[in-house]
Amino acid sequence: MTRTDDSRYLKGGPVAQRIIASVREDAAIAAAEGFPPKLVSITVGDTAAVDVYVRNQRAKAALAGIGFEERRFAADITAGELEAAIHGLNADPRVTGIIIQRPVPAHIPIKTLQAAVHPLKDVEGMHPASIGNIVYNQLDLAPCTAAASVELLKETGLELKGLEVVVVGHSEIVGKPIAFLLMSEGATVTVCHHMTRSVATHARRADALFVAVGKPRLIKADMVKPGACVIDIGINSEIGPDGESRIVGDVDTDSVKEVASWITPVPSGVGPLTVAILLRNTMVALNRQRALYRATYGVADQLAAE
Amino acid sequence: MTRTDDSRYLKGGPVAQRIIASVREDAAIAAAEGFPPKLVSITVGDTAAVDVYVRNQRAKAALAGIGFEERRFAADITAGELEAAIHGLNADPRVTGIIIQRPVPAHIPIKTLQAAVHPLKDVEGMHPASIGNIVYNQLDLAPCTAAASVELLKETGLELKGLEVVVVGHSEIVGKPIAFLLMSEGATVTVCHHMTRSVATHARRADALFVAVGKPRLIKADMVKPGACVIDIGINSEIGPDGESRIVGDVDTDSVKEVASWITPVPSGVGPLTVAILLRNTMVALNRQRALYRATYGVADQLAAE
Numbered sequence: 001m002t003r004t005d006d007s008r009y010l011k012g013g014p015v016a017q018r019i020i021a022s023v024r025e026d027a028a029i030a031a032a033e034g035f036p037p038k039l040v041s042i043t044v045g046d047t048a049a050v051d052v053y054v055r056n057q058r059a060k061a062a063l064a065g066i067g068f069e070e071r072r073f074a075a076d077i078t079a080g081e082l083e084a085a086i087h088g089l090n091a092d093p094r095v096t097g098i099i100i101q102r103p104v105p106a107h108i109p110i111k112t113l114q115a116a117v118h119p120l121k122d123v124e125g126m127h128p129a130s131i132g133n134i135v136y137n138q139l140d141l142a143p144c145t146a147a148a149s150v151e152l153l154k155e156t157g158l159e160l161k162g163l164e165v166v167v168v169g170h171s172e173i174v175g176k177p178i179a180f181l182l183m184s185e186g187a188t189v190t191v192c193h194h195m196t197r198s199v200a201t202h203a204r205r206a207d208a209l210f211v212a213v214g215k216p217r218l219i220k221a222d223m224v225k226p227g228a229c230v231i232d233i234g235i236n237s238e239i240g241p242d243g244e245s246r247i248v249g250d251v252d253t254d255s256v257k258e259v260a261s262w263i264t265p266v267p268s269g270v271g272p273l274t275v276a277i278l279l280r281n282t283m284v285a286l287n288r289q290r291a292l293y294r295a296t297y298g299v300a301d302q303l304a305a306e
Numbered sequence: 307m308t309r310t311d312d313s314r315y316l317k318g319g320p321v322a323q324r325i326i327a328s329v330r331e332d333a334a335i336a337a338a339e340g341f342p343p344k345l346v347s348i349t350v351g352d353t354a355a356v357d358v359y360v361r362n363q364r365a366k367a368a369l370a371g372i373g374f375e376e377r378r379f380a381a382d383i384t385a386g387e388l389e390a391a392i393h394g395l396n397a398d399p400r401v402t403g404i405i406i407q408r409p410v411p412a413h414i415p416i417k418t419l420q421a422a423v424h425p426l427k428d429v430e431g432m433h434p435a436s437i438g439n440i441v442y443n444q445l446d447l448a449p450c451t452a453a454a455s456v457e458l459l460k461e462t463g464l465e466l467k468g469l470e471v472v473v474v475g476h477s478e479i480v481g482k483p484i485a486f487l488l489m490s491e492g493a494t495v496t497v498c499h500h501m502t503r504s505v506a507t508h509a510r511r512a513d514a515l516f517v518a519v520g521k522p523r524l525i526k527a528d529m530v531k532p533g534a535c536v537i538d539i540g541i542n543s544e545i546g547p548d549g550e551s552r553i554v555g556d557v558d559t560d561s562v563k564e565v566a567s568w569i570t571p572v573p574s575g576v577g578p579l580t581v582a583i584l585l586r587n588t589m590v591a592l593n594r595q596r597a598l599y600r601a602t603y604g605v606a607d608q609l610a611a612e
Contacts (some may be wrong), residue, residue: 091552111442119435129425132434136417136478162501170489179485182475183497188508190496191489195467202494267438 008257010152010231010264012273013052017069017079019062019151019276026283027065030039030290037286038067039123042087044082044108045075050101057099060275065280066096079108083116090118097123097282098290120289123281126173133178137184141284144175145212148273153182153208156229156262166202168192168219168250169212172235178210199223211250221255229262233270314563316458316537317572318579325457325582326370332589333371336596343592344373345404345429345584346395350388350393350414351381356407363405366581367505372402389422396424398566402595403429405586426595429587432479440483443490452483453535454579459488459514462535462568467492469496472512474505474556475519480539484516496500505529517556527561535568539576 027037039061041054054070061068073082089095097152098117104110114122119129125143134142142150154160165182168173170193179189187208192199196211203209211219212233224230234250249266257263264270333343347360351536360376367374379388395401404423410416420428425435431449440448448456460466471488475481476499485495493514497504499604500519509515509529517525520541530536539555555572563569 127435128438129435129440129441132436132438135437135441135482136434145457160501164503176441176486176489179497180482183482183499185500186501187499188496188502190494191485192494193489193492195466195492196494197470 007191008098008258008260008262010155010226010262010269012148012152012264012269012271015155016060016276017271019273020060020278023066023276023283025063030283030286031065035286035290036067037065037202037282038069038094039097039282040301041068041070041098041099041101042073042082042086043070043101044073044077044104047101049103050070054101057118057275057278060279064279066279067255072099075105077108077114078240082108082113086113086116090116090121093289095121096286097121099124099278120292121285123278125177125281125283131172133182134180139181139184141281141288142181142277143173143177144274144277144281145233145270146172146181147277147281148270149174149178149212149233150181150185151273152231152264153210153229154269157227158208164205165189165210165221166192167207167212168199168212168235169210171212174212175210178212182208194211215248215250216248217250217252219251221252221259224256224259226259226266227261228259230256230260230264231270232264232266235264235271268302312563314567314569316535316568316575318458318570318575318577319452321457321461322579325579325586327364329370329372329582329585329589336400336589336592337371341592341596342373343371343588344375344400345377345405345588346401347374347405347407348379348388348392349376349407350379350383353378353407355409360407363584364586365579367554370585372585382413383414385418388414388419392419396422396427399595400411402425402592403427403511405430405584426598427591429584429591431483431587435480437478437483437486440486440490445487445490447587447594448487448583449479449483449582450461450580450587451480451539451576452487453583453587454576455480455484455518456487456491456538457579457583458570458576459516459535464514464535469493470511470513471495471516472498472508472514473516473518474509474525475539476516477518480518481516484518488514499598519556521556522554523556523558525557525562527558527565530562530565532565533567534565536562536566537568538570538572540572541577569578 048197058068072217089098098121119127122130125141165187167175167179170191179191184187190202192202200223204225208229210231214234216236216238232249232251232253236248238248240246247267343398364374395404404427406419414442420432426435430437431447452608471493473481473485476497485497486494498508506529510531514535522542522544536557538555540556542554544554546552553573
């Protein structure tokens with residue numbers, strides 16, 4: 001397909017491969033030192049919607065040499081029981097990171113679960129303390145989609161200091177973390193959303209435009225500054241002219257790519273990179289845990305080895 | 307002095323009085339129910355620079371009916387000993403909130419101390435988890451100066467949804483929290499700083515302009531949109547034409563007040579309000595602690611009473 005061969009396309013796949021190769025080296029060293037990294041995935045109730053994601057995580061973890069264990073809980077489990085299970089994983093030194101697959105049944109408050117994961121095992125970067133740490137310029141463990149989006153911007157080689165960035169979408173785990181990550185890198189960041197008077201006015205002055213709102217083709221060519229970098233984080237399902245279901249982003253890619261210098265395709269832009277970031281976060285978490293062991297016990301790393 | 311009688315001035319004093327009166331009512335009720343609120347102030351080493359602040363906090367706490375205890379530690383205390391003292395206060399049910407007076411001696415890492423305060427006792431709103439909670443739209447406990455600045459904007463009666471806000475200064479405890487607080491209220495927020503290409507270009511389109519950079523008179527009249535609200539958070543000491551030392555903000559108040567519709571004077575704008583916010587945060591912390599007691603023990607509030 002000629003479209004994705006266009007050099008303007010910022011594809012996630014090659015970056016993901018590079019990150020996974022690097023994680024694989026680090027994971028092998030850690031394992032040899034007695035700290036094999038391991039993820040635990042928690043699913044609750046009907047998992048049909050998440051099975052494809054979990055399978056993908058498991059496959060990529062295997063590529064990186066990271067253990068992956070699935071724990072499946074019944075749909076009628078109480079929030080308290082689930083919290084207790086998470087506390088057990090928090091206390092288990094063989095577990096490096098905990099992933100809570102969404103959605104969970106409606107009677108389980110997802111934010112309570114995310115907050116129950118110990119910040120040192122929060123590989124998804126969603127605990128309030130993880131978000132706060134980004135604000136405090138500790139940027140190495142961030143929510144996966146936000147970090148993947150920023151990683152693709154860095155691929156352009158654009159100087160981040162002073163870069164005019166506009167983020168459309170102010171969600172807690174995508175839009176806002178992208179904003180703090182880039183503020184910390186020296187960019188000048190504006191966050192727009194559904195209450196913004198004129199998104200177009202802001203979008204048109206952006207050197208880098210991030211879009212994460214879930215509205216197909218919201219961003220048209222006339223809303224993009226010539227030469228800009230456009231990172232499309234939307235994932236929308238729609239019926240194409242051929243009657244088939246397809247995935248499209250929040251950006252009208254065909255027209256915008258004639259104006260932008262770089263644009264992420266959907267799918268195969270940000271998407272493939274998020275799991276690689278999850279694995280990289282796992283190594284960050286492992287290193288933080290090992291630093292805590294050293295600080296606490298002041299002995300050789302072998303202590304916590306099995 | 308006619309200047310501060312100008313109706314364009316947003317003064318912190320009257321708002322502070324209103325907040326303290328409200329805190330006083332809540333504190334009296336909590337005390338009657340067996341939960342008298344109490345602050346502990348920690349100073350380390352030479353306290354000359356902070357004595358005036360601590361005295362003011364003590365006086366305002368007394369006005370609000372909140373206990374205030376000072377703990378002074380020697381300059382040569384280790385970070386570990388100080389952390390241990392903080393953990394003791396975390397565990398003491400009679401202590402509602404812990405204030406770490408800055409500066410501390412250079413050998414003590416201030417961020418480690420702030421992170422040692424339990425988030426439920428973090429009345430200064432500086433723990434990473436407190437910052438993260440703001441990002442997650444839990445806005446009732448924020449860093450005092452940031453919250454005071456937003457409180458003064460609210461005094462104007464301007465509709466925050468869709469308001470174009472520009473924050474000049476991206477510090478972790480002032481600029482960034484102002485940005486998240488206002489994003490959560492529906493404003494469109496841009497954060498500028500010393501790497502921003504043109505602060506003036508952004509400042510000129512702001513309906514509300516917050517300035518917290520520590521540069522006397524950085525913001526001139528030609529950088530302000532007519533009718534804007536200007537919140538000046540700078541506190542700079544300089545020698546006036548009369549040879550006397552005086553405090554000025556980051557805004558050239560005399561010229562900007564001819565353009566802006568509202569402006570905070572320095573001093574007596576944001577400053578007087580910060581301690582009132584600290585006391586309000588104390589009541590928020592107390593209520594969260596009581597909610598935890600109820601959730602944990604499932605018994606009447608009297609349990610934790612002395």
